[in-house]
Amino acid sequence: MNNNTAGTLVIPPQYTFDVGASYKYKTWDFRANILNVTNEENWSPPNAV
Amino acid sequence: MTQDLIDNGNYTTGINVNNGVGAPTSDAQNSVFVLGGGNTIAWGPKVQANRHVRLLMPGNDSNGVEYNLQAIQTLKVSPTFTVKNTTFWSYTKRDTISTYYYSEIIDPSIFMENRTEFIFKLEKGTLNTGLDLRYQRVKAYDDYFFEPANVWDLTKDHNFINVYNSNAFRNGGRGFAVPGWPGRFAQPGLFNGDTNDSKGTTVGPFAQGTWNANEKFSIVGGVRYDYFKAEVREPLLPPFPEAEIDVWLPNYNASLVYKPTKTSSVYFTYNFSKNTSGAVGNGGGITGWGAAGLDQELFQQPSTLYELGTKYALAGNTVFLNFAVYDQKRTSKSTSSTVIQEYRYKGFEAEMNYQPNKHLYATLSYSSIDAEASAGFQYGLFGGASEMPPASPSTCSTASSPTPLTTASASPPTPSSPAR
Numbered sequence: 306m307n308n309n310t311a312g313t314l315v316i317p318p319q320y321t322f323d324v325g326a327s328y329k330y331k332t333w334d335f336r337a338n339i340l341n342v343t344n345e346e347n348w349s350p351p352n353a354v
Numbered sequence: 355m356t357q358d359l360i361d362n363g364n365y366t367t368g369i370n371v372n373n374g375v376g377a378p379t380s381d382a383q384n385s386v387f388v389l390g391g392g393n394t395i396a397w398g399p400k401v402q403a404n405r406h407v408r409l410l411m412p413g414n415d416s417n418g419v420e421y422n423l424q425a426i427q428t429l430k431v432s433p434t435f436t437v438k439n440t441t442f443w444s445y446t447k448r449d450t451i452s453t454y455y456y457s458e459i460i461d462p463s464i465f466m467e468n469r470t471e472f473i474f475k476l477e478k479g480t481l482n483t484g485l486d487l488r489y490q491r492v493k494a495y496d497d498y499f500f501e502p503a504n505v506w507d508l509t510k511d512h513n514f515i516n517v518y519n520s521n522a523f524r525n526g527g528r529g530f531a532v533p534g535w536p537g538r539f540a541q542p543g544l545f546n547g548d549t550n551d552s553k554g555t556t557v558g559p560f561a562q563g564t565w566n567a568n569e570k571f572s573i574v575g576g577v578r579y580d581y582f583k584a585e586v587r588e589p590l591l592p593p594f595p596e597a598e599i600d601v602w603l604p605n606y607n608a609s610l611v612y613k614p615t616k617t618s619s620v621y622f623t624y625n626f627s628k629n630t631s632g633a634v635g636n637g638g639g640i641t642g643w644g645a646a647g648l649d650q651e652l653f654q655q656p657s658t659l660y661e662l663g664t665k666y667a668l669a670g671n672t673v674f675l676n677f678a679v680y681d682q683k684r685t686s687k688s689t690s691s692t693v694i695q696e697y698r699y700k701g702f703e704a705e706m707n708y709q710p711n712k713h714l715y716a717t718l719s720y721s722s723i724d725a726e727a728s729a730g731f732q733y734g735l736f737g738g739a740s741e742m743p744p745a746s747p748s749t750c751s752t753a754s755s756p757t758p759l760t761t762a763s764a765s766p767p768t769p770s771s772p773a774r
Contacts, residue, residue: 314357328713346405348360 308350319347356743359403366743367398369507383506383514389522390500393741398507407508411453411515418448418460434475442467449535454506455517457497457540458548459532463639464491479572483561486578489554492639493589495532495540496548504741530590542591543641551589552640554630557581562607574609582630584640586648599648603628617667625659629686652694657684674707695728 308314322345325338358364369377369384370393377384422444429437446463450456471484500523506515517523526539543549562576580603587596605627613619630640630653642652663678682699705719
């Protein structure tokens with residue numbers, strides 16, 4: 306991902322792995338999610354403000 | 355930001371020497387001499403970055419309250435005719451201060467919506483038509499033109515990450531006092547495109563229908579035509595100009611769906627809409643100031659989308675595969691700017707859902723986006739070449755042109771719909 310208009314500052318390919326499961330019982334829906342299970346230290350483009 | 359920081363975690367230390375000598379022991383960041391841009395920095399050694407450190411002074415925070423109320427009433431008039439009415443009300447008040455420096459105040463934003471739908475079940479399809487009414491009232495004050503993000507040293511005492519110490523920021527620098535908020539400053543919306551005192555009213559009739567021509571072919575068509583009226587007042591810059599504008603905003607979509615088998619489908623979707631500029635960063639509201647008052651073009655920014663996709667159900671309806679490619683072009687006002695620019699997105703998405711029974715599911719998804727913006731974010735707003743470490747690009751930090759990004763996830767399936 307280019308991080309500036311010149312393309313000279315680049316965020317390399319990176320990933321996030323989330324897992325989740327749900328269980329439905331009658332009128333109930335139980336859900337659990339774990340975000341970024343592998344604890345990746347990812348970069349994001351600069352906040353515009 | 356440097357490539358070495360991204361690749362290896364090496365952070366370049368350094369503080370400003372705008373006063374020619376550097377920091378006294380009483381001011382670890384030399385904050386008294388910090389400028390809004392063009393700082394001269396004495397670079398120090400590179401150190402391994404602590405990924406948990408943020409550019410904040412102790413006590414910097416954001417506080418907000420939001421109240422939402424919603425009422426949905428459904429009246430089943432007959433087996434083939436239902437009336438549905440949805441009312442939504444929202445109130446937001448928020449205050450954010452980061453003394454490195456960024457400030458935003460929303461005081462307040464009030465949004466109301468009432469939507470009435472007449473839903474008909476037809477012999478070969480459905481028809482949903484009705485009227486959507488919206489009203490939004492916003493007062494917001496934002497300040498980020500004195501934002502010397504690169505001048506602070508994350509390894510030195512954070513108690514001095516404070517532009518309020520700076521001689522150049524005395525009495526807000528070139529900012530204006532925010533009414534009712536002592537000690538807080540903001541830039542006029544005429545400059546930054548975010549600060550606003552605005553009212554927006556929308557009257558939007560709409561209709562969407564599905565026609566199942568036979569077992570294999572379906573057509574989905576929708577149209578919405580909004581009448582939008584904006585009343586905008588510049589709240590900070592005398593003589594506090596006021597203006598009104600009204601526009602018609604079309605939104606059309608059409609989809610063709612073909613089901614070659616009972617467990618697969620192919621669809622093509624087209625959507626065209628015109629959209630109103632808003633204060634993108636901060637709580638909505640209307641700005642849209644151009645050189646000669648409210649700019650009609652800023653209130654009618656076009657967006658076009660083409661999408662082609664296919665869906666499969668496999669293994670006895672326990673595995674679902676979705677693939678889609680899309681091409682979207684839209685114009686929009688960039689964050690923190692009064693200038694509109696063009697964005698182009700081309701993408702591919704793939705998703706696999708596994709649902710062995712009604713209790714359990716798992717999702718694996720992949721998306722790739724190739725995006726271009728016609729100009730960089732905030733180019734030139736930050737401090738310039740003198741604030742970039744040696745041997746790093748001399749351009750400012752900008753966000754554009756993301757290349758393929760891989761995501762893998764297992765999360766609740768979203769409602770399947772050909773429309774984006």
